[in-house]
Amino acid sequence: MLTKEMIAEWFQALQDEICKALEKEDGEGKFIEDNWQRAEGGGGRTRVIKNGKVIEKGGVNFSAVHGEVPSFLKNDHTTTNLDNHTFYATGVSIVIHPNNPMVPIIHMNVRYFEMSNGVWWFGGGIDLTPHYVNKQDAKYFHTQLKNTCDKHDVDYYPAYKKWADDYFFISHRNETRGIGGIFFDRLNKKSKQEIFAFVQEVGKTFAPTYVELMNKNKEKKYTEENKKWQYLRRGRYVEFNLVYDKGTKFGLETNGRIESILMSLPQTASWEYNHLPIQNSEEHNTLNCLKKGIDWV
Amino acid sequence: MLTKEMIAEWFQALQDEICKALEKEDGEGKFIEDNWQRAEGGGGRTRVIKNGKVIEKGGVNFSAVHGEVPSFLKNDHTTTNLDNHTFYATGVSIVIHPNNPMVPIIHMNVRYFEMSNGVWWFGGGIDLTPHYVNKQDAKYFHTQLKNTCDKHDVDYYPAYKKWADDYFFISHRNETRGIGGIFFDRLNKKSKQEIFAFVQEVGKTFAPTYVELMNKNKEKKYTEENKKWQYLRRGRYVEFNLVYDKGTKFGLETNGRIESILMSLPQTASWEYNHLPIQNSEEHNTLNCLKKGIDWV
Numbered sequence: 001m002l003t004k005e006m007i008a009e010w011f012q013a014l015q016d017e018i019c020k021a022l023e024k025e026d027g028e029g030k031f032i033e034d035n036w037q038r039a040e041g042g043g044g045r046t047r048v049i050k051n052g053k054v055i056e057k058g059g060v061n062f063s064a065v066h067g068e069v070p071s072f073l074k075n076d077h078t079t080t081n082l083d084n085h086t087f088y089a090t091g092v093s094i095v096i097h098p099n100n101p102m103v104p105i106i107h108m109n110v111r112y113f114e115m116s117n118g119v120w121w122f123g124g125g126i127d128l129t130p131h132y133v134n135k136q137d138a139k140y141f142h143t144q145l146k147n148t149c150d151k152h153d154v155d156y157y158p159a160y161k162k163w164a165d166d167y168f169f170i171s172h173r174n175e176t177r178g179i180g181g182i183f184f185d186r187l188n189k190k191s192k193q194e195i196f197a198f199v200q201e202v203g204k205t206f207a208p209t210y211v212e213l214m215n216k217n218k219e220k221k222y223t224e225e226n227k228k229w230q231y232l233r234r235g236r237y238v239e240f241n242l243v244y245d246k247g248t249k250f251g252l253e254t255n256g257r258i259e260s261i262l263m264s265l266p267q268t269a270s271w272e273y274n275h276l277p278i279q280n281s282e283e284h285n286t287l288n289c290l291k292k293g294i295d296w297v
Numbered sequence: 298m299l300t301k302e303m304i305a306e307w308f309q310a311l312q313d314e315i316c317k318a319l320e321k322e323d324g325e326g327k328f329i330e331d332n333w334q335r336a337e338g339g340g341g342r343t344r345v346i347k348n349g350k351v352i353e354k355g356g357v358n359f360s361a362v363h364g365e366v367p368s369f370l371k372n373d374h375t376t377t378n379l380d381n382h383t384f385y386a387t388g389v390s391i392v393i394h395p396n397n398p399m400v401p402i403i404h405m406n407v408r409y410f411e412m413s414n415g416v417w418w419f420g421g422g423i424d425l426t427p428h429y430v431n432k433q434d435a436k437y438f439h440t441q442l443k444n445t446c447d448k449h450d451v452d453y454y455p456a457y458k459k460w461a462d463d464y465f466f467i468s469h470r471n472e473t474r475g476i477g478g479i480f481f482d483r484l485n486k487k488s489k490q491e492i493f494a495f496v497q498e499v500g501k502t503f504a505p506t507y508v509e510l511m512n513k514n515k516e517k518k519y520t521e522e523n524k525k526w527q528y529l530r531r532g533r534y535v536e537f538n539l540v541y542d543k544g545t546k547f548g549l550e551t552n553g554r555i556e557s558i559l560m561s562l563p564q565t566a567s568w569e570y571n572h573l574p575i576q577n578s579e580e581h582n583t584l585n586c587l588k589k590g591i592d593w594v
Contacts, residue, residue: 034571048570059570172549231565238566239559242539243549252469252540259571262536267569268528269535271562273345273356274331 002192007112008064008090012045014110014203015062015092019047021207022060022096025214028053031060036257040067042088046260050267054103054218058096059263065089069115070254085116091124092203093247095264096210101230102220104130104137104213105178105237107264108206109247110199120192122199123185125160126206127168128213129178129237131230132282133289135296137213138179142296145182148205152198160184165292170240175290177240229283231270238269299489304409305361305387309342311407311500312359312389316344318504319357319393322511325350328357333554337364339385343557347564351400351515355393356560362386366412367551382413388421389500390544392561393507398527399517401427401434401510402475402534404561405503406544407496417489419496420482422457423503424465425510426475426534428527429579430586432593434510435476439593442479445502449495457481462589467537472587474537526580528567535566 019031029052037043044063049055066088074082091111098105107127114120128141142161149156160182168177182202187195241248241264251261277283316328326349334340341360346352363385371379388408395402404424411417425438439458446453457479465474479499484492538545538561548558574580 050570057568057570172555235562238535239539242536255469258469262568263570265532265568268565268567270565271354271559272564273347273354273560274556 002196004088004090004112004114007196010200011064011090011092011110011112011203012062014200015045015047015060018092018094018203018207019060021211022049022055022058025211026052026054029055034259036260038065038067038257040065042066044257044260046257046263048263052099054098054100054214056097056099057263057267059094059260061093061260061263063089063091063093063260072250072253073115082115082117087113087115089113093264094206097234097266098214098218100218100220101131101222101226102134102217104128104217105234105266106206106210106213108203110203112196112199119188121186121188122195123187124199124202125164125167125181125183126202126209127164127178127181127183129233130286131233132226133179133286134217135289137216138289138296141179141181141209141213144205144209146297148201149182149198151201152194156184156198157182162293168240169292170236170244172243173236173239175236175287176292177237177290179289179294179296180292228270229277231268232272232275234266234269235271238265241265299493301385301387301409301411304493307497308361308387308389308407308409308500309359311497312342312344312357315389315391315504316357318508319346319352319355322508323349323351326352331556333557335362335364335554337362339363341554341557343554343560345560349396351395351397351511353394353396354560354564356391356557358390358557358560360386360388360390360557369547369550370412379412379414384410384412386410390561391503394531394563395511395515397515397517398428398519398523399431399514401425401514402531402563403503403507403510405500407500409493409496416485418483418485419492420484421496421499422461422464422478422480423499423506424461424475424478424480426530427583428530429523430476430583431514432586434513435586435593438476438478438506438510441502441506443594445498446479446495448498449491453481453495454479459590465537466589467533467541469540470533470536472533472584473589474534474587476586476591476593477589525567526574528565529569529572531563531566532568535562538562 029049031047031049034046042065046061048059050057069082069085069087094108096106110124112122146157164180164183167183168180326346328344328346331343339362343358345356347354366379366382366384391405393403407421409419443454461477461480464480
């Protein structure tokens with residue numbers, strides 16, 4: 001039987017593996033680790049890297065927390081009375097902000113949730129936020145995700161690609177955060193073993209995919225203008241994470257470990273009043289790619 | 298009779314006066330103006346300044362908008378059925394981010410709201426966010442606000458100072474945004490004339506108070522370390538505005554003019570994982586001042 005402890009253990013091993021792969025490709029940066037306990041139950045292992053050769057700031061976090069079912073779930077109309085029930089949640093969360101504006105920002109999350117009433121589900125996803133959209137990279141990235149999905153169910157990629165487009169959307173800017181990827185939540189319609197196998201495959205896809213994108217782009221030349229644009233795009237990333245991201249909101253509202261939650265924010269971001277890129281510039285072309293429904297594969 | 302048009306006109310004149318005073322003290326920066334229309338009714342006059350001698354980025358915005366009562370007010374339990382009613386809202390909003398970390402960030406808002414069912418109120422406030430808390434400046438700032446309040450009602454300052462402490466609070470950091478100031482909303486217990494006279498006095502207090510703080514601090518020397526700290530403090534400012542500020546939330550949810558709403562964000566902000574200032578450093582002393590309930594006068 002697949003227990004929550006087995007899932008958490010696998011997630012911890014995934015964290016180890018990903019940190020190792022990122023350190024290797026970075027060549028200089030090393031993760032530092034903070035172990036923390038949650039007063040209400042459980043804790044985590046936060047790993048952050050900064051001022052690496054390729055990675056400016058990033059985090060690869062594992063956590064496994066438990067306790068009383070939070071009130072936002074008690075109010076959830078899909079569940080029954082949960083007053084005397086407990087929950088258990090475990091997962092790995094990653095955000096990487098690179099130095100070079102030609103290397104994209106990446107985010108991954110895989111998570112498992114269960115309650116003492118027997119309800120359980122998996123969630124997660126991977127999405128890419130290039131400062132400059134490179135169509136070849138975008139195709140590569142989405143093809144990797146599609147291959148991962150197709151091994152388990154050919155309906156997954158189209159459904160979870162659309163879910164990512166809808167989820168990673170900055171509605172006040174009417175633009176997507178980046179070129180999307182896959183996003184899924186509350187998966188429980190197949191057996192726990194089957195869904196976990198898919199989530200494992202997603203987790204395993206992260207390191208080789210991002211390492212390839214780091215490797216391909218990390219030596220590219222860039223200008224001061226490219227750097228300024230990177231800071232503006234990071235500003236949008238901050239807007240998404242603080243205004244819309246459910247994980248961040250959940251963390252802030254449930255008194256989570258704030259430094260682990262906000263590791264997703266970049267070292268430097270900027271805002272300019274009414275910035276409009278020049279017609280047909282690379283920046284302008286990128287904005288034109290920040291739309292829902294683009295078929296990158 | 299005091300009409301909404303008279304109030305809006307006064308707010309526009311206040312915008313003019315404040316822009317003139319800030320340009321004069323800055324010495325180099327000039328406001329640029331954008332006039333905008335709101336599809337659903339009304340519009341505004343956004344004025345932004347950037348790369349001045351003292352002010353790095355700032356906005357002094359006037360708006361007067363009207364239309365159908367927004368749904369968040371329809372759901373407000375203090376009001377009756379508003380289905381066929383309209384609203385009118387006008388005000389001036391200011392945020393100034395200076396270059397020199399020794400000059401504080403300032404925010405002001407004064408606003409008037411009415412509905413076609415006869416309900417009306419005023420709201421507003423001024424608050425200060427020093428990157429480095431200077432107790433003499435803090436005392437000066439709060440004394441200015443207290444004097445302004447006391448001319449109208451000796452109960453105002455203690456009540457609105459507390460309201461500011463509670464409002465400008467970053468609960469996930471357990472720290473106030475800055476040293477507070479005054480904040481008030483839905484004032485309508487005295488005559489419209491009386492409350493407007495108070496709001497006018499608040500508006501008039503802004504320019505001389507901030508000009509004094511600019512003037513006193515703008516030539517102060519600072520280091521690279523001071524600048525880094527300024528960027529971190531601005532990161533907290535971004536967190537407050539995107540996560541908690543009601544004006545920002547209201548703007549984002551009601552499809553407001555995004556560039557006018559987000560003019561409050563700084564040109565550059567930064568985040569560092571688990572930054573802890575050295576014991577008894579100026580940075581550490583500042584953090585110790587970011588608490589509710591400090592009597593600055």
